[in-house]
Amino acid sequence: MSEKVTTSYQKVQAFPTWLLSVKILQAKNIRKADRCNGADCYIMLWLPTASKEKARTHTVLNSTAPVWNETFHFVIQSQVKNVLELKIFDERFHSSDDLLFTILFDVAEVCSGERILANFILNSERKEELDVEFAVQEHLGDLESLVTNNVLVSRPVSCLNVHVFKEKSMKKLKEENDLELRVNGSYEDTWKVALESGLAESFPFHYTTYWEPELNAHLQFTRQQQGLYQLRFKEAGIPKHCSSNEEQDKENSSASLIMPLKLLSSGKDVKVILPVSADSDLELKLHTKACSEHLDVRLGFDLCKEENSFLHKRKEVVAAALKNILHLKDTLQDHEVPVVAVMATGSGCRSMVSFCGQLSGLQKLNILDCITYISSTSGSAWVVSNLYKDSNWSQKDLARPIHEAKKHLTKNKISTFSLDHLIHYQTELKHRDEQGISTSFNDLWAVALETILHDKVDDFKLSDQQQAVNEGQNPLPLYLALNVKENQISAFDFKEWCEFSPYETGFLKYGAFIHSEDFGSEFFMGKLMKKNPESRICFLEALWSNTLAVNLLDDWNKLSSTDAYWQKLIRSKIRNIERGHVPPQKSTYLETSWICPEGMLSEVIRDVLTDRPLHYHAHNFLKGLHLHKDYCEDSQFSVWKDCQLDQFPNRLTPSEDEISLVDAAYFINTSCPPLLREERKVDVILSFDYSLDTPFQSVEQMEKYCEEQGIPFPRISLSEEDKKNPRECYLFVDDENKKAPIVLHFPLVLDSFQNFKEPGVKRSKAEMEEGTVPLAGCQSPYHLMNFTYTKKDFDKLLKLTEYNVQNNRDWILQAFCIAIEQKK
Incomplete structure (x- = not known):
């Protein structure tokens, strides 16, 4: 073997x-x-x-x-x-x-x-x-040649080509779609053939070779032609599987051909004659061949070669920045350079403004060049996707993109659903549908969000962000979504992390990734079948922040703070x-x-509870792939398995035609999972949280999740005073497990900013009002569904988050020093 x-x-x-x-x-x-x-x-x-x-x-x-x-x-x-x-x-x-x-x-x-x-x-x-x-x-x-990563298996695929030779006399046939060709289980499944044109056409069927499927050809013709339906094979040795069915309509009759594809020799032509009139035949030529073993889905848990190349280049940038900021005598060796990541949660416009302030604070501390990864979701993803339109954004003053964000967030949104905009939205959705891209109500949210954030059509795409990282000049952006069961089950009972980068999109637990520009295209058994145009990034921004995709069952689980009842059920x-x-x-x-x-x-009750009014449909790039016999035992799958359905392979994602993606916040409001992949070796995580009421919930939930999954993560230990009066920054280190990242957690709190306008610079009495930021209470302007801020509210939140980062410079540098010492 x-x-x-x-x-x-x-x-x-x-x-x-x-x-x-x-x-x-x-x-x-x-x-x-x-x-x-x-x-x-x-x-x-x-x-x-x-x-x-x-x-x-x-x-x-x-x-x-x-x-x-x-x-x-x-x-x-x-x-x-x-x-x-x-x-x-x-x-x-x-x-x-x-x-x-x-x-x-x-x-x-x-x-x-x-x-x-x-x-x-x-x-x-x-x-x-x-x-x-x-x-x-x-x-x-x-022997059947298999490609596997010990979780997913790709099996050999063959292609049947059915060539239909039409005659002009086909116009005598009554129905427009007279011939139906079908191979159950194939990627194409069914072709409807209009015989009126008289033109020769070919129809491919891609199928799993060893499934031994059948070609079903169904021909419908007028009663006057009924006596001539007999199907004849020109090739000897091929058995005939033919039946005639008289339909209730006295004017019509039909004939069917059933051809087991195992009877066809690969690479050889077989001709079939279908007489349809006294002077006209319809000829079919069948040809099968094995498809290439090459896969367009990458099966593997390691990082792609493009990301490895980025890391090599980024290390030089990070090493130089750390030498400068820490005043090191010598440049760090490759193995001594820590991998530092910024992790931003989601909370709509609140997270958008806050993340702008925090990135500005990091830039003013000269720390941006120390960062290797930036992960984001929801509103923080809006910030990142906009920044990466500039291939050198981290080397430039962030004042311009922040001013642009402020302009759109403080403008009047009443025109978002004007008649002109609605017509534009309808045209956009129709165009996507014509391109073969699966559409849903989420696409309406996408084009509306584009109007809210940009006021224009933006042709920028996720793969275009490669230009911003090809020389390691900026951190690598990572985005996160959840794959859920549409209208079937709560996200608490089934969810799968799906990560996006400028290079790849993929599922963590399956170890399956595709090129980012191929997301939305159609795949079968790991092979690209139909290349659809890459979506503009606004459609992904809507996916990463589809705040209405929650269903009633998700709400029930959040209110009860436990899914034990449903698991018990x-x-x-x-x-x-x-x-x-x-x-x-x-x-x-x-x-x-x-x-x-x-x-x-x-x-009926289940449908009401689990209906999602807003979710993102995409063609499933795992379609056709099978689960390996030992998939549950593989350590990589076991790390990310998240639900009861993991024990039922027939119900998992490879069996679906489409995937249904929602905001990651419907499980945990975090973008952390991509950073916890063992292959990325992240040493320090700057965790930025934008919750107003529960400043530690996301990091505590992440700790619990990692403990259950066996993923290294530090223990989140908090005193009652911390929970009651949270500080600006917390350092969490696991001294016993060096594989666990060091986590610096920044909750969204109003602490010393009330009395200091800059680190070490107290406010005057006239400036005290500027230090009052209304984060708490039902009247707070920063609630989740508010998409319009006043300029004053924008500036206050921006300055608060920028200050909270700058005021904790020593904690950040201490974390860097600990990481360097651990790596040595």
Whole structure:
């Protein structure tokens, strides 16, 4: 078995496939919901790692002990996590079928060459049971070359090209879309072919090679042509799978072709003739070929080469700045240079103004050149994305961009939703839709936010920020969002960190990243299928700050300050149901489980609770990828796993067509996770918090989160006096764990600024009013939903945050010294 390592994590290996046989035997004591008599039962089988097709048994009518004895076969890859779903339905003839039970069975429980009989206890009180026999044996065929980072797996992809040769006589056909081509489970899924034009066309289908799917061709024509629908194969040795279906409409008839793609030899043409009239044929040419092994999704947890190059250049800048500010005799060696990061939370316009002040304070202390990373979200991200339009912003006076921010924040916003602007918004959204970009209500928020912050269309994009870091001249900006389940579940129960940089966008726990300019494009099995235009950065700014994406369940959780109830509710619906089977000792199989079906009322309640009025849709760049058989054991995945659904691979993000992204604040108001990646080796974090009422909540929640995940982070120890009367700056150091970053936390507080206009310079009596900043109370102008400040309120908040940084210069330098000493 050959193995090639492509990165420090990503591996390419070849493995055989296996044949899984599932024999549905019988069930016992199965009754309808009203318990009056037996159900009309059938079972649906779905193994998403083997096929998108769902198989089903026949229906056994009115029986409490239905017997099926039906066998189904699946070609599986043992290196991926194969979880078979068995759904037991009660068939209804005048309404939708009732789902009685869902069984999740991890195929890893069955060893190669083994045959086991599983008895599933569906309801112990009513003694409802299901017997299923499983067997796995070697499947003769080629080795399957897999690309994996031990969390995600990419499998080989083939392309079927269907070339349709049309004749001008096709105009006789009645329907505009006469020919339908479909390969279930392929990236394209279905093509509708208009035959009227008479032009030859080609239609590709990209599919997982070893799934062995089928091409379905459906042709509709007039009744006069009915006797000529016979499909003939020119190539010998190819079996014919053809059926005719007369529709209720007496004027029309149809013919169908079903072609198993495993019968086609790679690289060879197969021609199919479809006679549609006495003097006209429709010719199809089928051609399959293997796609390149190259992936456009980077599977790996290490940093990309562009970021590593940036770090090498930035170290020289940081070393020179530290030598100057700390008055060092010698320049620091590479291994002695600490990685310092600025972490800004979100709070709308409040965080925007505050972060402007803090960056100004750092610049006046000559500390900006000591910073390697800047992470942000929400309003702080608005500041960063605007600054990086200037490729040398940190070397220039920040007065100009601050003045620009002040101009827009203090202007009247009444015209934001004027008729002219609404027409412009509608045009923008229509244009995105025409480009193939998935749109949502969040896009309206984006163009409105662009008007609020810029008053003009800004063509700047995230990838354009590379010009501001290509020589290490500025810190590398990092942005953060949460991937959630749209209209299904609270962010407390499912959330995944998604980070953005000028170089890459990706998911931390999956170790999967794409080029930033490819975000919004369409992928399949790690390959770029359709390149869509990169969105203007205003659409990402709206994503990083979509303050209306919270749902009622999120609000409930925040009010209750705990999600224990909901976790308990989930756990109560999942339990072990298999009897009499002992799994292999060294196995990462998931316990066989069942999930209680929801009734109509509970579904309605769930929809109300979890509906998100504002979220960002994007094509899922993990689409098609599978979970590795040991994904739960991988240390990188384990660090970032955040929810009960992590134990259910069929429900995780790779199975989704789209991702739903919201503001990170709906879990923790922080942009810290990208800085905690082990590969970034961040030594010092300057934590800027903009909460008005809970100045330590975000950093305390981050400490708790890191403790649960096993991520190094210092202990946040606070006295009652600190909580009651917080100071301007706090230094947190973990002396026992040198891998934990040093955290300097700056809450948004009014402390010595009341009496000092500059560090060490007291206010005169006439200047005391300038030191009064109304942060507290319901009348504070700095509340979250306020998008218009007075010039006076803007200036007060700006000067306060700038002062709080400058007044704590000694704490910052002390943190730098501790970090340097630790690295030595």
